[in-house]
Amino acid sequence: MSAAAPQVTELVTQLLEVVAALAAAPLFLGWVNQCRAWLSNRRAPSIWLPYRNIRKLFAKDAVLAENASPLFRLAPYLVFSTMVVAAGIIPSMGTHLPLVVAADAIALVGLFATARVFLSLAAMDVGTAFGTLGARREMMVGFLAEPALLMVIFVASMISSTTALPAISEHLVTQSLGLYPSLAFTAVAFTLVLLAENARIPVDNPATHLELTMIHEAMLLEYSARHLALMEWASALRLFNYACIGFALFVPWGVATGAIGPLGLALSIPVLGLKLGVAGAGLATIETVSAKLRVMRAPEFLATAFLFAVLGLLVHVLLKA
Amino acid sequence: MTHLPWDLQLLNTCAALLLLLSFAMLSQRRIVTLVDLLAIQGGLLAVATLLLAWRTGQPHLYLSALLTVALKVAFLPWLLHRLIHRLEVYWDTEPLLNISGTLLAGVVIVVFAFGLAQPITQLANTTMRSAIGIAIAVVLLAFLMMITRRKAMSQVIGFLSMENGLFFGAMSATYGMPMVIELGVALDVLVAVLVLGVFFFQIREQFDSLDLHHLESLKESE
Numbered sequence: 001m002s003a004a005a006p007q008v009t010e011l012v013t014q015l016l017e018v019v020a021a022l023a024a025a026p027l028f029l030g031w032v033n034q035c036r037a038w039l040s041n042r043r044a045p046s047i048w049l050p051y052r053n054i055r056k057l058f059a060k061d062a063v064l065a066e067n068a069s070p071l072f073r074l075a076p077y078l079v080f081s082t083m084v085v086a087a088g089i090i091p092s093m094g095t096h097l098p099l100v101v102a103a104d105a106i107a108l109v110g111l112f113a114t115a116r117v118f119l120s121l122a123a124m125d126v127g128t129a130f131g132t133l134g135a136r137r138e139m140m141v142g143f144l145a146e147p148a149l150l151m152v153i154f155v156a157s158m159i160s161s162t163t164a165l166p167a168i169s170e171h172l173v174t175q176s177l178g179l180y181p182s183l184a185f186t187a188v189a190f191t192l193v194l195l196a197e198n199a200r201i202p203v204d205n206p207a208t209h210l211e212l213t214m215i216h217e218a219m220l221l222e223y224s225a226r227h228l229a230l231m232e233w234a235s236a237l238r239l240f241n242y243a244c245i246g247f248a249l250f251v252p253w254g255v256a257t258g259a260i261g262p263l264g265l266a267l268s269i270p271v272l273g274l275k276l277g278v279a280g281a282g283l284a285t286i287e288t289v290s291a292k293l294r295v296m297r298a299p300e301f302l303a304t305a306f307l308f309a310v311l312g313l314l315v316h317v318l319l320k321a
Numbered sequence: 322m323t324h325l326p327w328d329l330q331l332l333n334t335c336a337a338l339l340l341l342l343s344f345a346m347l348s349q350r351r352i353v354t355l356v357d358l359l360a361i362q363g364g365l366l367a368v369a370t371l372l373l374a375w376r377t378g379q380p381h382l383y384l385s386a387l388l389t390v391a392l393k394v395a396f397l398p399w400l401l402h403r404l405i406h407r408l409e410v411y412w413d414t415e416p417l418l419n420i421s422g423t424l425l426a427g428v429v430i431v432v433f434a435f436g437l438a439q440p441i442t443q444l445a446n447t448t449m450r451s452a453i454g455i456a457i458a459v460v461l462l463a464f465l466m467m468i469t470r471r472k473a474m475s476q477v478i479g480f481l482s483m484e485n486g487l488f489f490g491a492m493s494a495t496y497g498m499p500m501v502i503e504l505g506v507a508l509d510v511l512v513a514v515l516v517l518g519v520f521f522f523q524i525r526e527q528f529d530s531l532d533l534h535h536l537e538s539l540k541e542s543e
Contacts, residue, residue, distance in 0.1 A: 179330040181337035181338070182337070185337070185341070303425075304424075307428065310428050311337075311341060311431075314428075314432070315336075315337045315455075318435055318438075318454045318455065319333045320451070
């Protein structure tokens, strides 16, 4: 085998990961929606519905508000591209990725924050009441969820003494099986952050356009056509990315580690599919059994997430477990 | 990460869950749920004692595990549930510090407790010496709960949770106290709860409420 061969596979893994994220994110969203419908005894919409929605939106003519600034038109592209870059950093299939040197897990949190800032600015840009309301709520949720997410990443970083997500994942795969209360606590914290950051049910309802309760949807009200398509695709990508971060930290088995060959890569794809299927069903179950919180109770929800993450950190420091 | 035998891993998990339960109690407003959490805490304590007894082969630890189950999982929660139904206090009023604030204060307390435990940990030579910090944290968190709650009922639950923490601390520092002392403490707790149960009725008769801030004023005319 020539010396260049591993680099080629790494490049292929990288490309495959990004393409898979782009292609599978709407499918994952469709799967979650389908599970939710089944669990509430409704007839499920097609799993391909998100794709059809995006295609439909791309075919339409965009309508812009008269007083919209260039920022408003730029924001969908920025938000979408940050999500694509994030998908490149997260080790969903292999841990040897060329893009990894560019950004570690902390920079990844920063990427999510950048997307959030532009989304909120664009929502406030047109000046409607709903956009501003949604943006304010999003920032409130965001500034509470971010420290919790960072804490989760710090626990995993302390365990594997690195902040690069693929290295963390690789370290966790190779260590022996055992009970790790610190990781269990952080997994709970991460699930709570995932629900809050992706506008899922206890914090926000993705299926509603009821004015008083919505957060994420309120920010997208002014968007139409291709801009809206990109925004919706970006939010599907965000959910997909969060799920993959969760896999990398808490169920890293099945990811191709070390010097990967084509076989390891081929094996990691069905494993990822299986993980996503289970995670989607689990997410739908959580959303079905929990009731939406009042907006003012969201800080308490996120304080719980932060507390779990900090407890994980403290338990790790004290018990080395 | 070091590779621990599975029973030590389970003991560590018990310790971590005890800490988690203390926080759950801090954040809980319903008194009925508080009593349930206390019973779970007792159960975890009994499991930890059993594991330690199995690991060290000390017979008195089996006895104290049995005592824990009988007293802290079965009898005291039953007694407290009965008191709650007879007194009809199901909810605590808004605590002195709001819930999020209490939880943050709790995190600071845990860090303090871990620092406090470090010299003790170095002196102890038991296999679970690293759990001493958690035991101290559980005691201090129970203190915090007693300070921030208003209803007499929650304060008694805080008191019992504190005793659980002390018990766990003794277990992780020296494999439990001598049997005589353990029996004495158990009897003490039992009598304390029985006497406090009578007290509750007296307090309510005097003030028509179990809110303890009524006891703070010296004169009735105020």
